[in-house]
Amino acid sequence: WRTPGSCGPAIAPLDSSFGQANAAINCAGSLLGSNLPVGGSRSEVQIDGQDAYDAASAQAVFSGGEDLGANFPVPRVSVNSDPGNGLAQSQTVEGWVVCSSPVSYPPTSTTCPTFAPAGVQLHRDIATSDGGLVVTMTDTWSSTDARAHSLDLLYDDIVGLTAFSTQRGYEFPGQSAFTAYGQGASLPAPGPGPGSILVRSNLAAADGDPSEAAGAITFATPPSGFTFVGNNEFEEHRILQVPAGGSTSVTYIYSSAFAIAQARALALTAQDHLQPLAVSVTSPANGATTSTPSATVTGTATAGSGISSVLVAGQTVPVGPGGAWSATVPLAPGPNTISVLATDGAGATAQGQLGVIYQLPAPPLPAARCKVPRTKGMKLSAAEKALRRAHCRVGRIKRVRSKKIARGRVTSTKPGVGRRFPAGHKVEIFLSKGA
Numbered sequence: 001w002r003t004p005g006s007c008g009p010a011i012a013p014l015d016s017s018f019g020q021a022n023a024a025i026n027c028a029g030s031l032l033g034s035n036l037p038v039g040g041s042r043s044e045v046q047i048d049g050q051d052a053y054d055a056a057s058a059q060a061v062f063s064g065g066e067d068l069g070a071n072f073p074v075p076r077v078s079v080n081s082d083p084g085n086g087l088a089q090s091q092t093v094e095g096w097v098v099c100s101s102p103v104s105y106p107p108t109s110t111t112c113p114t115f116a117p118a119g120v121q122l123h124r125d126i127a128t129s130d131g132g133l134v135v136t137m138t139d140t141w142s143s144t145d146a147r148a149h150s151l152d153l154l155y156d157d158i159v160g161l162t163a164f165s166t167q168r169g170y171e172f173p174g175q176s177a178f179t180a181y182g183q184g185a186s187l188p189a190p191g192p193g194p195g196s197i198l199v200r201s202n203l204a205a206a207d208g209d210p211s212e213a214a215g216a217i218t219f220a221t222p223p224s225g226f227t228f229v230g231n232n233e234f235e236e237h238r239i240l241q242v243p244a245g246g247s248t249s250v251t252y253i254y255s256s257a258f259a260i261a262q263a264r265a266l267a268l269t270a271q272d273h274l275q276p277l278a279v280s281v282t283s284p285a286n287g288a289t290t291s292t293p294s295a296t297v298t299g300t301a302t303a304g305s306g307i308s309s310v311l312v313a314g315q316t317v318p319v320g321p322g323g324a325w326s327a328t329v330p331l332a333p334g335p336n337t338i339s340v341l342a343t344d345g346a347g348a349t350a351q352g353q354l355g356v357i358y359q360l361p362a363p364p365l366p367a368a369r370c371k372v373p374r375t376k377g378m379k380l381s382a383a384e385k386a387l388r389r390a391h392c393r394v395g396r397i398k399r400v401r402s403k404k405i406a407r408g409r410v411t412s413t414k415p416g417v418g419r420r421f422p423a424g425h426k427v428e429i430f431l432s433k434g435a
Contacts, residue, residue, distance in 0.1 A: 011023065011025045022160050022211065025215050029137050030156040046153075047150070053096065053098070054073075075093065077092045089126065091124070092122075096122065100116045122140070134254070135255075140249045141240060143242050150239070151239070154237055155235065155252075156229075156234075157217060169202075181231060183228055183231070186227045196216045196271060199263075215263050218267055218274065225237045251274060253273065265346070271304030278302050278303070281353075287354075287355050290356060297312055299325060299352070300323040307344055310340065315329075336357070371391075372417055373387065375387070384429075387427055392426070394429065402433075402434070407432055410430065410432075
């Protein structure tokens with residue numbers, strides 16, 4: 001294990017005799033005090049626009065840097081391993097400094113005799129897993145002076161053990177084949193993360209050659225670009241903002257293997273670790289009620305390794321940008337349970353479901369009918385109201401002699417009480433005019 005400002009961890013598979021093969025990634029995530037092979041124009045760590053250094057990087061680039069002075073922070077390092085499986089972990093905490101007065105690069109002990117704290121501390125956690133095939137590195141940059149800081153970083157990675165080579169191969173996100181790059185080659189930022197860079201120590205070697213190595217460098221958020229120092233070394237450019245009194249983190253997962261297929265599988269698993277598979281149903285709401293015989297179900301499915309398929313109620317649906325999907329699902333009367341099954345690029349699955357109630361529309365009300373009401377003995381006005389309430393129309397009004405019914409009251413109707421007709425049927429009213 002090395003401090004961040006020197007050479008980072010080396011990730012290499014071991015053969016059956018515990019001999020080290022060619023390293024998949026060597027000096028992973030280094031933050032050297034210089035990028036001399038590219039021209040030596042700056043430190044790989046700049047804080048608020050100034051070149052910044054830790055103890056290891058200062059010793060590498062300062063003339064007479066062995067005597068760093070009392071103001072230089074000393075890194076705190078702890079390393080431990082599990083005696084049961086041999087897997088190791090390390091933690092490094094160190095502050096960063098800048099020259100007390102701005103100087104041209106590279107500084108010397110003459111031009112930079114003293115240092116000033118940069119107000120930033122790096123806490124690097126490294127842990128091995130998967131039998132040692134995987135190394136997870138998390139860098140947490142913190143403000144130590146209650147001020148906000150801007151970081152301009154060049155994370156350095158070396159592939160293979162030998163310093164000079166033309167045989168290293170790389171497959172960046174969005175690419176489908178390995179390519180050898182030379183000094184000065186640059187690539188733009190990849191698409192949204194997580195993503196992985198697949199590497200091979202020797203493009204000319206047979207896939208799975210135990211004397212060579214394949215591997216992957218997996219990140220949660222993409223760098224802003226890549227520049228090659230040489231065929232075996234490249235730098236990842238990152239701009240980070242550290243909030244006042246707060247912190248920001250960057251996580252890398254490095255994987256090593258002999259065969260490309262294994263390295264690719266480890267990379268997909270690492271991407272899922274950084275962004276686990278998740279399924280979300282956005283509409284309709286769970287428990288929604290509808291009066292239509294189908295429901296349009298929408299949602300998202302996301303995973304670091306990408307989404308390979310989404311099934312909604314058993315039917316495969318296309319997945320669009322951002323993992324969006326949509327499906328029209330037929331409904332049976334009553335409660336319905338709709339399931340969503342997503343599978344990601346690493347083969348992991350996740351399920352979601354929702355309930356939708358299909359409520360059949362109420363049958364139409366029967367058409368209104370005229371049922372002649374009982375009106376005998378009523379005054380004319382009351383009888384007319386009774387007929388209208390019964391969906392009947394008032395027809396002709398006739399006056400007849402009656403000894404039993406008082407003058408001005410209804411003696412009978414035609415048709416008679418209880419007869420049924422379509423609404424609006426006319427009913428004649430017979431009024432008494434007395435004896």
